[in-house]
Structures are given as C-alpha cells and as structure tokens.
Amino acid sequence: MARLEKISSALREAALATLIVAGLGFPIIAYRAEPDFNNALALLGRWPLFFQFCLAAFALRFALAFWRGGAAKAPIRERLWRSPRWLGPAALIALVVYPLAVVGLLGPQAALKWVDTYGVQILIYVLLGWGLNITVGLAGLLDLGYAAFYAVGAYAYALLAPATGLGFWALLPVCGLLAAFWGFCIGFPILRLRGDYLAIVTLAFAEIVRIVLTNWDVVTHGEAGLFGFPGLNFFGLPFIPGPRGFAAHAGLPFAGVHKLIFLYYLVLILALAANLVSLRLRRLPLGRAWEALREDEIACRALGLDTANIKLTAFALGAFFAGVAGCLFALRQGFVSPSAFTFSESALILAIVVLGGGGSQLGVAVAAVFLVGASEALREITFLKSVFGEGFDPAQYRMLLVGLAMVAMMNLRPRGLVSTREPTIKLPAGKIAAETAS
Amino acid sequence: MTALLSISGLTAFYGSVQALRGVDLEVGKGEVVALIGSNGAGKSTLMMSIFGNPRARDGRILFDGQDITDMPTHEIARLSIAQSPEGRRIFSRMTVYENLQMGAAVAGFAGFEANLDKVFGIFPRLKERLKQRGGTLSGGEQQMLAIARALMSNPKLLLLDEPSLGLAPLVCKQIFETVKRLNEEEGLSVFLVEQDAHHALKLAHRAYVLVNGAVTMSGKGADLLRDPKVRAAYLEGGAH
Numbered sequence: 001m002a003r004l005e006k007i008s009s010a011l012r013e014a015a016l017a018t019l020i021v022a023g024l025g026f027p028i029i030a031y032r033a034e035p036d037f038n039n040a041l042a043l044l045g046r047w048p049l050f051f052q053f054c055l056a057a058f059a060l061r062f063a064l065a066f067w068r069g070g071a072a073k074a075p076i077r078e079r080l081w082r083s084p085r086w087l088g089p090a091a092l093i094a095l096v097v098y099p100l101a102v103v104g105l106l107g108p109q110a111a112l113k114w115v116d117t118y119g120v121q122i123l124i125y126v127l128l129g130w131g132l133n134i135t136v137g138l139a140g141l142l143d144l145g146y147a148a149f150y151a152v153g154a155y156a157y158a159l160l161a162p163a164t165g166l167g168f169w170a171l172l173p174v175c176g177l178l179a180a181f182w183g184f185c186i187g188f189p190i191l192r193l194r195g196d197y198l199a200i201v202t203l204a205f206a207e208i209v210r211i212v213l214t215n216w217d218v219v220t221h222g223e224a225g226l227f228g229f230p231g232l233n234f235f236g237l238p239f240i241p242g243p244r245g246f247a248a249h250a251g252l253p254f255a256g257v258h259k260l261i262f263l264y265y266l267v268l269i270l271a272l273a274a275n276l277v278s279l280r281l282r283r284l285p286l287g288r289a290w291e292a293l294r295e296d297e298i299a300c301r302a303l304g305l306d307t308a309n310i311k312l313t314a315f316a317l318g319a320f321f322a323g324v325a326g327c328l329f330a331l332r333q334g335f336v337s338p339s340a341f342t343f344s345e346s347a348l349i350l351a352i353v354v355l356g357g358g359g360s361q362l363g364v365a366v367a368a369v370f371l372v373g374a375s376e377a378l379r380e381i382t383f384l385k386s387v388f389g390e391g392f393d394p395a396q397y398r399m400l401l402v403g404l405a406m407v408a409m410m411n412l413r414p415r416g417l418v419s420t421r422e423p424t425i426k427l428p429a430g431k432i433a434a435e436t437a438s
Numbered sequence: 439m440t441a442l443l444s445i446s447g448l449t450a451f452y453g454s455v456q457a458l459r460g461v462d463l464e465v466g467k468g469e470v471v472a473l474i475g476s477n478g479a480g481k482s483t484l485m486m487s488i489f490g491n492p493r494a495r496d497g498r499i500l501f502d503g504q505d506i507t508d509m510p511t512h513e514i515a516r517l518s519i520a521q522s523p524e525g526r527r528i529f530s531r532m533t534v535y536e537n538l539q540m541g542a543a544v545a546g547f548a549g550f551e552a553n554l555d556k557v558f559g560i561f562p563r564l565k566e567r568l569k570q571r572g573g574t575l576s577g578g579e580q581q582m583l584a585i586a587r588a589l590m591s592n593p594k595l596l597l598l599d600e601p602s603l604g605l606a607p608l609v610c611k612q613i614f615e616t617v618k619r620l621n622e623e624e625g626l627s628v629f630l631v632e633q634d635a636h637h638a639l640k641l642a643h644r645a646y647v648l649v650n651g652a653v654t655m656s657g658k659g660a661d662l663l664r665d666p667k668v669r670a671a672y673l674e675g676g677a678h
Binding site: 285288289291292295296298299300301302303304305306307 | 530
C-alpha cells in the first residue's frame, strides 16, 4: 500500500517536472529558426528531440522521487572537512612528476595534449583562480571583469616582446605590474561602490578593455590578433630543431613537448608563488584587513583602517596575478586576440573561485581542475556520437556541466568545496587550554 | 576640567533631510557623558558625525584641541578615539582573537600583549572564547567583544553606541558596570549614546537630551534623572 502511494506521488512529481520541461523547451527545442533560400527565417520542427527531452525529464524525476521516497528533503549535513596534512606535499609531488610521467608513458608526441591542455592550461586557471580569490574570496569585492587584467597581461607581452626585444623573464613582472596598474585605475572610481554596483562596473570595465582591443587596429590588429612574437626559450636556448636549439645542447632528440614541459614548470612555480603570497599575506595585517573588510566595512573604518587603500591593494594584487597569467597565456598560445577575453572567461574564473569556496586555496585548485579539465574531457567523449548522431558535439554542453556543478554544490556543499576558513593565527593549543582552565 | 571632545553648532544632513540642528556638546577628560533621546532623535547620527560619516555640514568638532571636522574617518579613528558602533559590528567570521587584533591595528602591536591582558581582566569571558568565531558568541559576549576591540587601541575617549541593544537586563547591567569601572579605574572618558535612559543617567556624570536633532536639556546625570520632564518622556513611558 505504502509502495503504491510512493509510486503515485513520484509519478505526480515526474509529471510536473515534465510539464515544466515541456513549457521551457517548447520555444527553444521544438522549433529551430533557419534561413531559407530567400534568407527569410523558416521554422523547422524538431519534435522527436523535444519528446526525447520530455521523456528524459520524466524518467529522471521519477527515479529521483522514487529513490528519495519523495519525502521531505533531508537536512543538509555538511561535515567540516579538513584536508589531511599529507595532501599538500602529495599533490605537489604528483604535480612535479606529472609531465615527465606522461612523456615516459605515452612518448613525446602523444604527451603533447596531456602536458598542454590538461597541464599548462589548468595550471593557468589555478593561478587565475588564486589571483581572483584575493579580490573576491578574501576582500569580498565581487569582480566580474577579471578577464580584463588577464587580457592586459597577454597583450602587454605580445606587444612589448617584439618592440623592446626583452625576454619573457624581464617581461613577466612587467605584464603583472601593468595589470596591477590597471587594477589601481579601475579601483579608484569604484571605491565607494559595493556589492552589485561594484560588480556591474567591473563588468563594464572588462567590456571596455575588450572593445578597445578589438577596435584599436593600428596597435592590436583587432580581431585578427597578434602573433609571431618571440616565444619561450630555455635560458637563452630556443626550443627549435637544429644545432642552436635546446634539444641539441641537452643531447636529446628534438621534440615539441620540451617547450611545453618547461612552460608547465614555469606556470607551476608561479602558481605556487601566488599561493605562498596569499597564504603569507593572510597572516599579515594587510591580509587580515582584507578579511575584516569583507566582514564589515563600517567597522573597519571605525577601527582606523583606510578602506580605500585596502580595496586598492586587493584589486591591484589580484590584477597582478591575472597579468602574469596573461603573459603565460600568450607564451602558451603564441597568439592573442580579443575573443579569448570575453565575459565568459571572467565568469569561468569566478565560477572556479565560488565553487572552490571563497577564501580557500585548495578548493580553488580543485575547482579549476574540475571545471577546466572536465570541459576539456568532454571533447574527448567521441562515443556519444554513436548514440546521438554524427552532428553531436559534447563540448557544446560544457556550460551545462558548469550549471550542474553549481546546482550540485548548492545542494551538497553550499559553502564551497572546502568551506572551512582557517584562522590566520593558530594559538598554541596547550597554552590557551591551560589558561582557560585556570 | 578641560574638554576632550567639544562639538559646537554641529549640523548634519542625510540628503536634504536635516538630522542634526546645531548641536553643542562637550565631553571632559575623565568624564562619562550620556546622550539620551527617543528613536530618530539623531543620537546615532551625532555619534557617526564625530567620525565624519555623515560629514558635518556646519559647526566644528574638536578632539584634544585638534580640529577633526573634515578629517577622513580612518584618520579620526587613529587619534585615540575608539568607537563601539551601534549593532556591535564585530567581524563574525573571524575569531575573537582576530577581532581583537583588528582593534589593535591602529595602535600597532607594541603594547598588544599588555592590552590583551587588560581586556581579559575586564572581560574574562572573552578569554574562554578566544578561538571561537565572533558570530557564534551570544549577544552579550558580542557586545563585550565590540567594547574590548575598541579598547585595544588604547583610547582616551570611548564612544559607545547603544551597548544595551538587544541584551537581557542582567547582561545590560553588567556592561554598564564595566563602563563605570573603566572610567573610575582607568580614567577613560566615555561618551555614551543610549535608549535606556535610566541606566545611562545613573551612570553618567553629565547628560544631554536630544530631541529632533537638537539638544533640549543638559545637566548632571542625577539631576536629569529627577527632572519631571525627563521622567515623563524617557523614564515612565509617557509622551513628551
């Protein structure tokens, strides 16, 4: 009897869900507008697809409601999760060994993708995430235009490297400082803004930067972008075949992966440096002032903290790391164009920070691996083509993945993957316990 | 008695709404001065105006002989005036210890340990809660923390805005007793804004009554406590 009731309530819930999907899906799935011969729009019916969606919604919702009993939602049980002490060193060793292991296992040619896409690219996003974490996670300033500083770094390298003849070692800090300078510039007019208003202005700033890059043809070559600027070299040895290259000096056969492995370690070192800087800063008065600012701006001012300075440093330091990441991006791609720095880029980086749980270093890194790595992995799933047909491109669904991740987070860990905020000062346990006991 | 804080002809506006209409007020060295008044009389505005937010439109504010009328808020806070703002405003996700450290941000860390001991002497409860997050404290403990945080900067003058807000009568009494002790033992000058007129007047050496943004009465705390008009308006629940 109870079982019958359960089924009927699950059926009801599933029917409701199907209705919602049908309502939402009708305008966007059931019909597709396509230009015909006369360039007029014609509506093409896609009813089978529409019904597939409805059916899927019905089945999933029914299963979910049935297994969970359709009963009242279980309260969120969020356990405090502390990362075990060995995790940091273990992850570090894994990261150091990774590119060499991949090359050893797959050979230099097949390893290219693994070192580049899954190594360098993800690490650049980790660096970006840690940078934005300073602005958003620590200081609580919602920045929706972080890609602007990333763009400043990338273009700074692409423009300055050929113009000045300086190598990337010299230009890396320059890119960071230029981005930090823009961080200051955007920081000044928005000192008085908070919350939503701040977010809107940073969003607008990022659009300004992108549009200037698109339209300032003389300098940036517009949409065509910049390429052909000097690339990476190993302390003066270029990564080229032939006797002058790195491979010849090192006594190795030439392989394209050498350059990527070098870049990988470069990004790894810089990301770790960024991590160290934010961890150290959190213990200094400046870092604590950021956190206090996030908690209560008025109280900060009443305690004699210059909130303007604190905000500006948070913006500038966050931007600095974006600038460095931009420089690395230019080195990786060998090509920069405005289309790499759209709003969706800012949104992705922000999603990494939010998913990671604001203020947590490890969470941000895990979220970067998950979001960037998974959306790359989607490109690999070719067997889905045999299920959904030749035209199916799984990579098109990566935003769906981000959405799913967000929904899952809200349900399971509403405060981020790693939600504990470690106090910046660990009091010696014995001393305090003894004092409080006395 | 020389004046530590002296306010003359102070007016302040929120947009076009006038909140303060020429307030004159003085707090002497070693004095406890209370400001009482009903909701919306401008008590908290006056308190905030001393810190420049909202900025005074007319009038002058002198602290220790220095004109602070147009100083930025954070610089005023560095002049050994400390504030325990209305609604406490502690940093709720930071630990008690970190909150106290933020209070010492201005004074520097030279006398930090000594100040910490002093504060624990006044509020032993905070010592037990040292590693706890501010937001997990009870209301009374949060108020203690707000006052303790303000004391960490070695102030000459403590501005207390509604310390009794939302507290049980017993806890309230405790807080007022602490303020009294701080004044008597440490010689701390206190400017107290309070709705609870009875306690405030009993504690204060002198007091001012604020009505619609202007001071209507002032005098010794004990005298005001006996004044029939004050009694009718603020102590016996009558209308004025």
